[in-house]
Amino acid sequence: MDTLKKFELMEKIVRELEDLQHSQQAIIQKIGKIEVDNIELGDKKLDQDLPDMHQRVADNLDAIVDILAYFAEKTQNFGNKNNVDALKEQQAIDEVTGH
Numbered sequence: 001m002d003t004l005k006k007f008e009l010m011e012k013i014v015r016e017l018e019d020l021q022h023s024q025q026a027i028i029q030k031i032g033k034i035e036v037d038n039i040e041l042g043d044k045k046l047d048q049d050l051p052d053m054h055q056r057v058a059d060n061l062d063a064i065v066d067i068l069a070y071f072a073e074k075t076q077n078f079g080n081k082n083n084v085d086a087l088k089e090q091q092a093i094d095e096v097t098g099h
Contacts, residue, residue: 004087010075017068024061031057 001009031054038046079085093099 003082004084004091007075007079007082007084007087010071010078014068014072014075017064017071021061021064021068024057024064027057028054028061 031050034046035050035054038050
């Protein structure tokens with residue numbers, strides 16, 4: 001895999017991790033809304049299970065945030081080390097000139 005393709009794949013993974021982070025945040029919000037609604041309803045099964053579910057999703061979110069920070073930094077460092085901006089410029093020139 002050439003350097004530019006590797007960098008683009010790394011950027012794609014960063015975007016997917018960001019999407020995953022947003023999805024987990026949305027799930028936490030939805031669980032929280034159900035917990036609030038259940039305060040009025042008082043269903044014992046929901047009282048029992050929702051806090052654990054909330055904690056597991058929060059733990060997953062923490063793991064996603066950590067891996068996203070690590071991989072975003074790794075991607076940025078890879079791009080800087082390999083002068084990806086110059087590679088992108090050269091690729092654009094090659095596409096225009098037909099090389």
